Each structure stands twice: as C-alpha cells, then as structure tokens.
Amino acid sequence: MKIAVSGKGGVGKTTVAANLIYLFAENGYHVIAVDADPDASLGLTLGLDPQKLAALTPLAEMKEVIEQKSGGGGAFYNLNPDVEDVIDDYSLQKGKVKFLIMGGIKQGGSACYCRENAFLNAVLNSLLLDKKEVVVLDMSAGIEHLTRGTARGVDMILVVTEPTRASVKTAQVVKRLSSDLGIRQVKILGNKVRREEERKYLEDNFSPDEIIGYLPFEEKVWEYSMVDSPEGFEKENLIAGISDVYRQVVGGDRGGERAQ
Secondary structure, eight states: OOEEEOSSSSHHHHHHHHHHHHHHHTTBBEEEEEETTTOOOOHHHHOOOOOHTTTTGGGGGOHHHHHHHHTTSSSSOSSSOHHHHHHHTOEEEEETEEEEEOOOOOTTTTHHHHHHHHHHHHHHHHHIIOOSSSEEEEEEETTTTEEEEEGGSSSSSEEOOOOHHHHHHHHHHHHHHHHTTTOEEEEEEEEEEEEEHHHHHHHHHHHHTTTTEEEEOHHHHHHHHHHHSOOOOOGGSSOTHHHHHHHHHTTTTTOOBBOO
C-alpha cells in the first residue's frame, strides 16, 4: 500500500500521516515513512530521536551521493540511477518503521536542479514501484514530488482539510492535480471538525464517495505538538476516529510486507 498525505499547511496532515504510520506498524506492516514536506516535521511527530533527526541529511542535499549515482559532475548524467542502497543507508529505523527526508524539488533556474530532481524521482520510483513495504508520504501543500511516472505507484492520495474556505480550496487543487496524474483513489479527510455546521460545509464541497471520514479537534494533539523531545508515539497519541480511517485505507490494500 502506497499512500500520499497532502493538504494545506496547518491542517494536521503530518499528524494524520504519523497516526497512519503508527497503525500500520502496530498491525504488523513494515513501513517506510517519507517526509516530502519542506517543513520536515514528520520525524518529530513520530517521536524519533531529535539529535538523530538533526543529523539526517535530506536526500536532495546529498551532493556527493547524487553525483556518484548520476554519473559524476559533468554535463551528462544518468536519468535513472540505481538508488536501492540509498533508501537503506540514509534512513533512520525505529521498530518496523524506516524514515527518510526527501528535501525540496529544485525549480527551473536553480543550479543543477535537473540532476537532483532525477535522483529524487529515481528514489520515489524505487519506493512506490519496487518496494514491498507500506510507504506513507507526508507531502507539502501540493504534490510537487510526484510525476506522472511515480504517481503510477500511488494507491491513494489522502487530502486532509479543515472546514475552512482556504483549506477546502487547497484540497480541491490537490484533488484535481492528483486526477491529472492518473491517481485513481483521491480521498478527502475532514480534520479538526467541531460542529455539525463544519461537517456540513465539507459535505457541501465534496461528494459523499470522496469523503473518507471526519476527525475531531482534540486538545491533546495540540499539547503533544508542543513537546520538544517526545519519547515516542504511543497509542494514547492517536486521534479519535483515525482507526476507522485506517481500516478504510487498508480495505483497498494492494499489498504491504508484514513482519513475520
């Protein structure tokens, strides 16, 4: 199962991604957790060691590795480098979870952006098309890391949205972009829903078959986000209702390596 979690900044997508990663691991799956958001806060939310996280270099910034894998520092480079060992060598592991930071996509006009983007694209291809493990991508507000090629490996885009106009607008853009890339399952997850009026607002903007569920606003999630060095993500950190969302997600599971 390969899932990309997206949504406007601040809607709680990183918390949702961390909850799903925890539940997959608790249910016996090996999981690769990928932080593809420039804010890079998924590792802390998962309760990984802050010092080890600080020492973990984003893949897009590994200049020596990128040059080695892409064929040196000349004008010509390999568009499809072998990156199998990169995923194992440059990730943090805790239990059944491996954690990677992608780093930002380079835009046109940036120095050597093509070489770095080709490297990231190869990593995503390996993760989404070759790996047996469950992969959960914590995306930025958009889906800039995904190309038409890598999107073939995504089973579901889970778009997290609050019941606000700006958040819903972002969700609609992500939904359209995902459909343009050919991702068949695009699901909307309402988060921080406090009143029936807010739930209705989401229902007015998305069809019933698009909405996978609603999660309440919870003070404990806000309190957990203020902890500088969490000892680990535990069952009590789970958002109420996330288990129901998890069951719906795995209902369409196309595979994922379970621990033996």
